[in-house]
Amino acid sequence: MSEPRLVEVRRNVLKQNDILARALRDRFRRDGVFVMSLVSSPGSGKTMFLERILTELQPHYRVAALVGDLATENDAARLARSKAPVKQITTGTVCHLEALMVQNALEGWSLPQLDFLFIENVGNLVCPSSYDLGENLRLVLMSVTEGEDKPLKYPTIFNSADVAVITKNDLASAVEFDWPLAEKNIHAVRPGMRIFQVSAKTGEGMKDYLDFLSQQLTESRTVAHS
Amino acid sequence: MHELSIAMGIVEAATEEAQKRGVQVKAVHLRLGELSGVVKDALLFCYEVACQDTALAGTSLIVEDVPVVVFCPRCKDRRTLQSVQSFTCPECGSPAGEVLQGKELEVCALEVEDSEAPLQPEEVRK
Numbered sequence: 001m002s003e004p005r006l007v008e009v010r011r012n013v014l015k016q017n018d019i020l021a022r023a024l025r026d027r028f029r030r031d032g033v034f035v036m037s038l039v040s041s042p043g044s045g046k047t048m049f050l051e052r053i054l055t056e057l058q059p060h061y062r063v064a065a066l067v068g069d070l071a072t073e074n075d076a077a078r079l080a081r082s083k084a085p086v087k088q089i090t091t092g093t094v095c096h097l098e099a100l101m102v103q104n105a106l107e108g109w110s111l112p113q114l115d116f117l118f119i120e121n122v123g124n125l126v127c128p129s130s131y132d133l134g135e136n137l138r139l140v141l142m143s144v145t146e147g148e149d150k151p152l153k154y155p156t157i158f159n160s161a162d163v164a165v166i167t168k169n170d171l172a173s174a175v176e177f178d179w180p181l182a183e184k185n186i187h188a189v190r191p192g193m194r195i196f197q198v199s200a201k202t203g204e205g206m207k208d209y210l211d212f213l214s215q216q217l218t219e220s221r222t223v224a225h226s
Numbered sequence: 227m228h229e230l231s232i233a234m235g236i237v238e239a240a241t242e243e244a245q246k247r248g249v250q251v252k253a254v255h256l257r258l259g260e261l262s263g264v265v266k267d268a269l270l271f272c273y274e275v276a277c278q279d280t281a282l283a284g285t286s287l288i289v290e291d292v293p294v295v296v297f298c299p300r301c302k303d304r305r306t307l308q309s310v311q312s313f314t315c316p317e318c319g320s321p322a323g324e325v326l327q328g329k330e331l332e333v334c335a336l337e338v339e340d341s342e343a344p345l346q347p348e349e350v351r352k
Contacts, residue, residue: 004252004253004337004338004339005337005338005339005340006255006335006336006337006338007243007247007249007335007336007337007338008334008335009239009240009243009333009334009335009336010332010333010334011239011243011332011333011334012331012332013232013235013236013239013256013331013332013333014232014235014331015239016235094228094231095228096228126228126263126265127228127263129261129263130228130232130262130263130264130331152311155261155310155311156261156262156263156310157263159261159310159313159325160261160263187321188311188312188313188314189310189311189312189313190313191313191314191321191322191323192321
């Protein structure tokens with residue numbers, strides 16, 4: 001009897017998404033727009049953080065945002081209060097954003113007119129980690145109310161991110177948030193990752209983050225033109 | 227829970243590769259990195275559903291777990307992580323450097339039936 005024969009194929013299952021994401025990244029670089037995506041669990045404060053960023057950046061930079069949710073346009077309506085152009089991506093039953101959704105949502109927008117584009121992913125700490133959206137920077141948020149061990153429970157998404165932001169810092173003492181432990185856990189799954197501590201409500205720590213963003217924009221443009 | 231769309235992607239990729247080669251698939255081999263963001267059990271369950279009414283119906287999915295390999299800047303060598311909860315070098319304890327392996331989500335091989343000597347399904351599953 002003959003053995004079953006193995007045929008080598010080597011094919012990346014997410015190839016299509018990766019190709020689209022690469023094309024988006026090239027386009028963002030060409031158009032000089034710095035793109036940051038935000039991932040976190042539902043309710044960790046992505047929208048509030050982003051609303052604050054849009055409002056603060058608006059007088060100095062040209063900013064826009066895409067926001068993903070399974071349903072409702074609530075977040076887009078909230079972000080639109082900043083007066084920045086905002087578009088909602090309603091994913092239906094899909095639990096994450098994909099490069100194609102970003103590409104489609106950008107239709108009609110002129111990217112060279114922008115300095116910053118923000119992409120708020122669907123609130124989910126699992127699925128978005130597999131999908132490259134072509135962003136320059138992936139930001140993972142966790143709120144002080146979620147517990148310090150979140151990074152250990154979701155190491156993949158924390159590892160896939162470039163920067164971490166701990167939100168709702170105004171509640172830190174009420175929940176006895178252990179900041180050194182949180183930092184240790186984040187660095188256990190992503191050594192050296194830069195961590196910001198903010199309260200979008202009181203504005204605490206926001207300046208540091210905004211300065212960081214401005215610096216990132218300058219650096220990305222320097223690299224793109226060198 | 228994005229495993230169903232991943233499973234459908236696997237079925238699509240495997241079907242295309244099989245058609246290109248004109249072979250009958252018995253099983254699909256997948257390399258799955260620990261950092262792929264995909265849950266193996268959920269994927270195995272979804273694979274069966276994704277295969278329904280396709281040329282791959284009745285085939286099995288064989289998953290090879292791919293551990294995370296990092297570069298240790300201190301040892302200046304590749305190191306396999308013992309746990310994704312701890313990105314430190316298992317030899318020297320230094321923080322891990324670049325991830326070299328562990329994000330794979332790749333159809334790596336097809337187990338096929340040769341048309342001249344068809345195999346019995348029981349034997350293929352062994």
